[in-house]
Amino acid sequence: MTVDCVIFDPDDRVLLIRRRNEPFKGAFALPGGFVDIGETVEAGCRREVREETGLDVGDLHLVGVYSDPSRDPRGHTVTAAFTTRLPAAAVPTAGDDAASASWVGDWRANLLAFDHAQILEDAEKWQGIVS
Amino acid sequence: MTVDCVIFDPDDRVLLIRRRNEPFKGAFALPGGFVDIGETVEAGCRREVREETGLDVGDLHLVGVYSDPSRDPRGHTVTAAFTTRLPAAAVPTAGDDAASASWVGDWRANLLAFDHAQILEDAEKWQGIVS
Numbered sequence: 227m228t229v230d231c232v233i234f235d236p237d238d239r240v241l242l243i244r245r246r247n248e249p250f251k252g253a254f255a256l257p258g259g260f261v262d263i264g265e266t267v268e269a270g271c272r273r274e275v276r277e278e279t280g281l282d283v284g285d286l287h288l289v290g291v292y293s294d295p296s297r298d299p300r301g302h303t304v305t306a307a308f309t310t311r312l313p314a315a316a317v318p319t320a321g322d323d324a325a326s327a328s329w330v331g332d333w334r335a336n337l338l339a340f341d342h343a344q345i346l347e348d349a350e351k352w353q354g355i356v357s
Numbered sequence: 358m359t360v361d362c363v364i365f366d367p368d369d370r371v372l373l374i375r376r377r378n379e380p381f382k383g384a385f386a387l388p389g390g391f392v393d394i395g396e397t398v399e400a401g402c403r404r405e406v407r408e409e410t411g412l413d414v415g416d417l418h419l420v421g422v423y424s425d426p427s428r429d430p431r432g433h434t435v436t437a438a439f440t441t442r443l444p445a446a447a448v449p450t451a452g453d454d455a456a457s458a459s460w461v462g463d464w465r466a467n468l469l470a471f472d473h474a475q476i477l478e479d480a481e482k483w484q485g486i487v488s
Contacts, residue, residue, distance in 0.1 A: 267424040295395045
């Protein structure tokens, strides 16, 4: 069980990391990772965002659950994807599994790890950025 | 990772099973169970409903992800809860982990296993049955 977080700034830019490790090493990805035993998915999501970007997120809204067996080449993982906004453009600091962390305007111009392009599309719909 | 399904009939009754096994043996519960490796959560949900009630469900809508570490006395399980409707009152046939399966009008009058009362409340909101 993993979590991923789609964080938008007021200009609808999205906070992406570059993966430090395989799979998809060097590719853009949503901040996220494995939930610990004894931790709620929301707490795991906040912890992973903090570890990888240095930022604290507030309310989390569930976008969906993604469970296609082929979504992760390491094996079958199920992710719960959340979305939120940060009220002003906060400055991320990369850490843990993230080689970098930055606000990205045109995420469609980049290769994204796993099924994160699909999650981003769904989160944009949830937020009313696209219909 | 588990799944649970909140199925309403046209009169807003809900399809509940009685648990054949511990924990909560004999209590009412939503149809559901563990997702298999290599199976999507939606496919696992359809399979569990079929095994426990004999019914086939159509479109599934995600209600939420429930991950309180204390929600299952056996250990930490995370469930994805879905909801759907059956167009006419189908006749369930209990099987597998279900000692019985039936449409229940006033589910609040009964003890429900796990956090299924909370899931039912959230599903009723999603369906517009309660505000």
